[in-house]
Amino acid sequence: xxxxxxxxxxxxxxxxxxxxxxxxxxxxxxxxxxxxxxxxxxxxxxxxxxxxxxxxxxxxxxxxxxxxxxxxxxxxxxxxxxxxxxxxxxxxxxxxxxxxxxxxxxxxxxxxxxxxxxxxxxxxxxxxxxxxxxxxxxxxxxxxxxxxxxxxxxxxxxxxxxxxxxxxxxxxxxxxxxxxxxxxxxxxxxxxxxxxxxxxxxxxx
Amino acid sequence: xxxxxxxxxxxxxxxxxxxxxxxxxxxxxxxxxxxxxxxxxxxxxxxxxxxxxxxxxxxxxxxxxxxxxxxxxxxxxxxxxxxxxxxxxxxxxxxxxxxxxxxxxxxxxxxxxxxxxxxxxxxxxxxxxxxxxxxxxxxxxxxxxxxxxxxxxxxxxxxxxxxxxxxxxxxxxxxxxxxxxxxxxxxxxxxxxxxxxxxxxxxxx
DNA sequence: AAGTAATCGTTCTAAATTTCACGATTGAAA
DNA sequence: TTTCAATCGTGAAATTTAGAACGATTACTT
Ligand SMILES: NC(=O)c1ccc[n+]([C@@H]2O[C@H](COP(=O)([O-])OP(=O)(O)OC[C@H]3O[C@@H](n4cnc5c(N)ncnc54)[C@H](O)[C@@H]3O)[C@@H](O)[C@H]2O)c1
Ligand SMILES: NC(=O)c1ccc[n+]([C@@H]2O[C@H](COP(=O)([O-])OP(=O)(O)OC[C@H]3O[C@@H](n4cnc5c(N)ncnc54)[C@H](O)[C@@H]3O)[C@@H](O)[C@H]2O)c1
Numbered sequence: 001x002x003x004x005x006x007x008x009x010x011x012x013x014x015x016x017x018x019x020x021x022x023x024x025x026x027x028x029x030x031x032x033x034x035x036x037x038x039x040x041x042x043x044x045x046x047x048x049x050x051x052x053x054x055x056x057x058x059x060x061x062x063x064x065x066x067x068x069x070x071x072x073x074x075x076x077x078x079x080x081x082x083x084x085x086x087x088x089x090x091x092x093x094x095x096x097x098x099x100x101x102x103x104x105x106x107x108x109x110x111x112x113x114x115x116x117x118x119x120x121x122x123x124x125x126x127x128x129x130x131x132x133x134x135x136x137x138x139x140x141x142x143x144x145x146x147x148x149x150x151x152x153x154x155x156x157x158x159x160x161x162x163x164x165x166x167x168x169x170x171x172x173x174x175x176x177x178x179x180x181x182x183x184x185x186x187x188x189x190x191x192x193x194x195x196x197x198x199x200x201x202x203x204x205x
Numbered sequence: 206x207x208x209x210x211x212x213x214x215x216x217x218x219x220x221x222x223x224x225x226x227x228x229x230x231x232x233x234x235x236x237x238x239x240x241x242x243x244x245x246x247x248x249x250x251x252x253x254x255x256x257x258x259x260x261x262x263x264x265x266x267x268x269x270x271x272x273x274x275x276x277x278x279x280x281x282x283x284x285x286x287x288x289x290x291x292x293x294x295x296x297x298x299x300x301x302x303x304x305x306x307x308x309x310x311x312x313x314x315x316x317x318x319x320x321x322x323x324x325x326x327x328x329x330x331x332x333x334x335x336x337x338x339x340x341x342x343x344x345x346x347x348x349x350x351x352x353x354x355x356x357x358x359x360x361x362x363x364x365x366x367x368x369x370x371x372x373x374x375x376x377x378x379x380x381x382x383x384x385x386x387x388x389x390x391x392x393x394x395x396x397x398x399x400x401x402x403x404x405x406x407x408x409x410x
Numbered sequence: 411a412a413g414t415a416a417t418c419g420t421t422c423t424a425a426a427t428t429t430c431a432c433g434a435t436t437g438a439a440a
Numbered sequence: 441t442t443t444c445a446a447t448c449g450t451g452a453a454a455t456t457t458a459g460a461a462c463g464a465t466t467a468c469t470t
Contacts, residue, residue, distance in 0.1 A: 032417075044458085059419085077405070101398065186407050
């Protein structure tokens with residue numbers, strides 16, 4: 001089996017979302033052309049992505065939604081549920097805690113941490129906010145996989161260090177500065193400022 | 206002059222941020238190796254990116270921070286200020302409205318829109334929330350460039366249509382579904398669910 | 411039963427991006 | 441003044457990614 005590129009993973013996750021919607025609508029067949037219309041990805045690209053997981057389609061017919069969903073899911077989502085912890089219950093952190101859509105995709109925020117006394121021991125959307133000091137203990141107990149950095153940038157590296165110590169293996173970093181972690185820990189930077197500016201540049205060009 | 210790829214634009218925006226910090230710290234010289242350490246981008250990549258804007262470095266010395274900043278900025282950020290409008294003043298929308306960091310980067314949210322009566326005519330962080338019906342008029346008057354979709358997915362396409370009609374040329378779409386717009390309008394999808402799941406996949410692999 | 415149209419899957423081609431290697435340039439030191 | 445080390449800039453190679461073409465397969469139609 002060949003390695004799957006991050007781009008492919010992202011696209012496959014899109015396909016999975018479409019498939020779940022289709023299955024909910026009781027549609028049992030779908031073609032690469034259909035998925036293309038739903039996702040904007042070209043049909044060739046879709047067939048190519050899917051074919052890296054084996055032959056699951058039938059010519060003239062397309063793909064069986066339930067089967068395809070199962071195949072894709074088995075390959076890229078070994079885990080049933082993604083357990084996430086959140087650092088920083090500010091504006092952005094609260095938005096994430098209050099978002100109901102994550103549950104549907106089996107993303108579960110299992111705990112939150114903040115430094116500020118007034119935020120601690122509150123429950124937001126049934127997630128408890130702990131003091132940062134308790135992070136290593138709580139994270140291990142709840143067996144979280146991924147951490148979100150939603151603290152101001154001057155606290156970002158410190159929080160990242162705690163995350164690494166606590167055994168998290170992936171970090172989503174919303175703070176506008178790069179963080180240093182061992183390379184066994186995957187980092188995904190989401191820098192909204194850069195996204196906005198970048199779009200602006202593409203427009204003017 | 207050759208065309209600048211989106212990847213390059215994103216990296217250059219990173220360099221610009223580093224440069225601003227350095228200048229604030231009164232550092233007048235910086236090498237590609239330094240920038241590499243600050244950003245994680247390889248030094249060769251940095252030199253190559255910069256060289257597409259001309260020769261601005263001096264061998265043995267590096268780059269003059271102030272000069273480099275000016276050169277990069279002139280090339281990719283023609284506009285002084287990016288004017289943004291926000292659709293959907295819910296959890297995510299409020300977080301964006303309350304974020305003070307955008308001003309520093311000359312990103313200015315000039316107006317917000319919502320459907321819900323209880324949100325309308327409030328001011329959040331001195332940004333007025335208008336009813337969606339007034340969007341075309343307000344957007345034209347304030348000469349906004351970019352719109353943010355932070356409404357539930359079933360409203361996303363409708364909001365996108367209004368944005369196009371109002372003359373926006375770029376859209377940042379936080380809703381978990383693709384939107385259809387004329388191809389003269391640039392769309393940047395930011396799908397947090399996919400980002401989290403994607404990170405999860407990379408970890409397990 | 412044969413023809414046909416739709417769709418998959420694969421191979422080859424092309425384009426974009428990154429990495430590598432190395433020459434060129436400069437200021438400082440011996 | 442000569443040497444040297446640091447750094448830039450660039451052309452070529454390698455890698456990755458997307459795209460196009462096309463044969464293979466299947467079910468429907470007549
Ligand atoms: N809100 C946005 O739209 C937005 C946009 C772009 C970037 N960001 C970035 O996202 C991050 C969060 O933004 P925000 O608007 O939610 O900030 P915020 O100031 O509203 O919230 C930050 C929270 O982190 C907590 N905190 C600070 N230091 C901590 C520490 N060491 N450990 C644990 N908690 C700590 C604070 O008590 C606070 O609750 C920031 O880095 C910001 O730059 C936010
Ligand atoms: N909050 C998160 O962390 C998060 C995570 C992933 C994705 N998203 C996506 O981001 C979007 C916004 O999320 P949220 O949590 O802020 O949602 P929300 O429900 O809190 O807010 C949505 C807002 O949009 C307004 N709205 C609805 N229809 C509208 C219309 N036609 N025109 C104008 N306004 C309208 C509503 O009145 C509400 O104020 C959603 O599409 C969601 O799926 C959010």
